Amino acid sequence: MFKKVIIAEDLDAISLGIEQVLKDLNIVDFQHSKYCDDAFLKIRAAINKNEPYDLLISDLSFKTDHREVKIANGDELVQKVRELQPDIKIIAYSVEDKSYRIKSLFDNADIDGFVLKGLTSIEELKKAINLISTSEAKYISPEVASALQEKSNFEIDDLDIKILKHLSSGTPQDEIIQIFKDLGVKPNSKSAMEKRLSKLKDFFKANNTVHLVSIVKDMGII
Amino acid sequence: MFKKVIIAEDLDAISLGIEQVLKDLNIVDFQHSKYCDDAFLKIRAAINKNEPYDLLISDLSFKTDHREVKIANGDELVQKVRELQPDIKIIAYSVEDKSYRIKSLFDNADIDGFVLKGLTSIEELKKAINLISTSEAKYISPEVASALQEKSNFEIDDLDIKILKHLSSGTPQDEIIQIFKDLGVKPNSKSAMEKRLSKLKDFFKANNTVHLVSIVKDMGII
């Protein structure tokens, strides 16, 4: 079983629940951070003291404060923690149920478990911790297990995301092209843009641009 | 102080925290529902038994299950509870920070408090309960207090919402007009629709329709 655990979770109501789980599992050495930055610093400090954490339980969405932050959300946190300490186990604990985002956590940050906050998530969290502590298996909540089956999220590349973000913030297509030209981004013709858009509309089965933006917003892609 | 409390909250991790608050306040007679429908039935049953609840603490967003539900979210729940039992005190406890929605809770459902789930929300919840139990005052979390100051949310009426929903699901304007004509909705001309859209774009400072839909989705209006 894990000896030293760190929790990254901003909502006090929830972190109380998580701490209860750890106590039930007789894990007493745990810390709790309300900010991603803080969690990251603690993890780094622990490594330097040669007393590294062996489990991170992290929320994904964090409220934005007045204060300046380097790491804004759990996705970035787990990514950076994985780079810093490749052998740490990571469980994401979130309400996020968009398969696109869950899949990318397993693919990119190689997380060890995903527990969906829900009606029985406390029990699930226990199960996940138990499973991961004793094996190299991955845990994922049954409601969203299908996320991992989904065939590759196709080729929605970085440029597509850029275009979608511009569109959703009201920039007309012509201006987006101009911006890309000014920035020296490679494909920057009207046609290229239109081709990409029509590919995206085809892929997401959107009738028009409004629909497309609406869909990708719902999916949490932008 | 309140004698009998009901909690409507689907996430188990959070309801544990709320229950702790109630225990700290020496409130022992409380029930907990994970579904809005269930909460509503309990409240009605309590009235019938002449032992009504005097406080409802309700979340706003509830996860959708496989099961069929009559009341899908906290907004509807508090609305219906207010109609059923006008003298009950109601606290909304939610991560929702869109002023549009918060204001409408005070205006339409006449809730008594709004506590924003956050870093110190457990303490805030205690404060809110204390305040409301001893006076007719309203409680609102400081971070979102400005919501109540905002001048009327203008006249975004039901039809506007309908139009926006259609747009966001990919229906072209012409078709929306046709749908309205078929349904016998009153203003159903191309011009009327365009005028409304341009009013909305003006109001929300949107550059175009894509932008408009993006904004109202972010605000939680649709």
Add this chain to the structure above:
DNA sequence: CAGTATTTTACGGAAATCCATAATCAGCAA
């Protein structure tokens, strides 16, 4: 009822987008 104001509808040109096709260019093999 006449007259005025407000709302709704109609119309039309400008702008943006959609969509198919053609031209251009870059890399590569013969």
Add this chain to the structure above:
DNA sequence: TTGCTGATTATGGATTTCCGTAAAATACTG
């Protein structure tokens, strides 16, 4: 170099949206 292939860019016309103005219908007033 030549010719092929695929990717990018250009072009133009159909459709949709945008936006202002005018006509028509409705409501309101004295």
